[in-house]
Amino acid sequence: RPIISAKDAVFESGCRDPLIEAKNPRMNAAFVVLARNSEIDGVVSSMRSLERHFNQWFNYPWIFLNNERFSQEFKKKVAQVSSGPVRFGTVPAARWNFEEQQTNPVLFKEAIESQGDREIMYGNTASYHNMCRFYSGYFFKHPLVRKLDWYWRVEPDVDFYCDLTYDPFLEMQMRGKKYGFTVAIKELVNTVPNLFRYTNAFIKKHDVPLSDAWDFFVDRFDVYKGQNSEHYKSTTNRRDFWKKLEERVPMYHALQTAGEDAARLDQHSLNRLVDHSNKRGLHMVNKDQFDGTEYNMCHFWSNFEIARTDLFTSELYQQYFDYLESSQGFFIERWGDAPVHSLGAGMFLNLSEIHYFRDIGYKHSTLGHCPKNSPRQLPYKPGPRYKNVYHENDERNLAKYDRPVSDGGVGVGCRCKC
Ligand code: GDP
Ligand code: MN
Known part of the structure; x- marks a missing residue:
């Protein structure tokens, strides 16, 4: 994305x-x-x-x-x-x-x-x-x-x-x-x-109209809906379900859902959730509804x-x-x-x-962003190799929202020396 x-x-x-x-x-x-x-x-x-x-x-x-x-x-x-x-x-x-x-x-x-x-x-x-x-x-x-x-x-x-x-x-x-x-x-x-x-609760409380930028920060998460489905009946899928929960979703959501809908979870699963939650030291605060989105x-x-x-x-x-x-x-x-x-x-x-600002080369501690110099400034003529280079890399790099975004190959910089 x-x-x-x-x-x-x-x-x-x-x-x-x-x-x-x-x-x-x-x-x-x-x-x-x-x-x-x-x-x-x-x-x-x-x-x-x-x-x-x-x-x-x-x-x-x-x-x-x-x-x-x-x-x-x-x-x-x-x-x-x-x-x-x-x-x-x-x-x-x-x-x-x-x-x-x-x-x-x-x-x-x-x-x-x-x-x-x-x-x-x-x-x-x-x-x-x-x-x-x-x-x-x-x-x-x-x-x-x-x-x-x-x-x-x-x-x-x-x-x-x-x-x-x-x-x-x-x-x-x-x-x-x-x-x-x-x-x-x-x-x-x-x-x-x-x-x-809390952010979600604020959004609901104030009826904040969400823009297209919001999508960038949320994962739509609907495995809960799936847990009683045919899909969930397969062992592999069930394992996936727990893996997703444990790795990607803060446990309080799972607990809340479990609490609200305990009939759908067996005791063993419930214990696992509580256990996991405690291990991670997550505290429970008052309830508000899980709406199927999670911060990514x-x-x-x-x-x-x-x-x-x-x-x-x-x-x-x-x-x-x-x-x-x-x-x-x-x-x-x-x-x-x-x-x-x-x-x-x-x-x-x-x-x-x-x-x-992909054209700003920047580093703080161990992470940074390093643009390549614009082909226009390089001592060679822009040939087929450089045609559209900006566009291709653009899409590829933008999709990597889960790691520091760095443009390695994109030629947009001015006199960069990283
Ligand atoms: P990090 O980049 O997340 O490791 O956090 P830093 O220690 O670099 O702090 C972020 C910014 O806040 C830097 O500009 C620090 O100089 C400044 N900063 C952090 N703690 C204090 C503080 O207690 N007093 C002042 N005046 N500045 C602080
Ligand atoms: Mn710092």
Whole structure:
């Protein structure tokens, strides 16, 4: 299933003249970096990379946010690297710590310790929970960010590999895009066991009209319907059924269904479900209906984002965030901002408003996206080998939503060196 529609062509396959592009007016946009003072070297490294490949021509401002005050050293060093204005913001404790928001500190501590015991990635790190919740619901409300139309999220220690010779904010605006990504990847199931359920409940509660983008995030799952059917009577199919349940569907759904329709499941099967659920440490929350869809765990890797702020400052997104917040899933589980933003985009945007920046070479930690240089720039003549190369690979790569999407062979980049 393609991540994005064929309509979502790359904005430019190859290089433009950045000096000419830079003559266009600037958008109301900035880079936004949440970072600690101790991360200054990584911040400077990311900035150098992005300045060299893009901002040296466009001089967009850099905005730095921190839950503590930035040191003079931090401020001085980033100012030296930036070709645009720099701004510094502090995140008030009320927007950062759970304890400041009527969260029971004992419950909080127990919840995250239990995530540590279950080896949930970053589960036992309070600051990581703070960070994810901040990026999910608060950062676009920060006074420095709120007044922007667009932001580009940057993290310490990321690399950019290609020249970006046009203004992505301007180009997105012209093409009606609202959210741009470079990498899509699967989430760790145990960090978000109930996120989709709350999301679905929110959709029902607010009658959210779902767009074509939503389909990208859901698996239609109807094995339950099949369990009493002829199909289910075959041993192989029955084994498949359990395998699917155990591997792909968080157990609470199965349990709920089992509870509602216990007559259809034998005791042994029921025990297996309970067992499995307990082993995975999934907690049970109040019931809402399983409607035959499940989150496929795909999300845009949000350490890179170029997006409109009004996607997230919209009333509906805020209601969504508040709903998630009230479920306490930002600490009872370890919901990342990436799946939250992605499900938000999936709910509130049309597919045509989401853009895959396949021409931006990018790496964060061990994963990234590496475009090949556009054939136009290669020292050989485009021949039959290169004809349609973009299209073929396009379809092939887009179908791989279950792994980091990387274009290996697609020639869309400008002076890329990955
Ligand atoms: P990962 O990319 O998922 O491994 O998470 P990171 O540790 O890189 O954190 C994501 C972003 O949030 C980075 O920009 C970090 O600098 C920032 N960040 C994470 N925790 C904190 C924190 O406690 N304080 C501040 N100021 N920034 C943080
Ligand atoms: Mn990171």
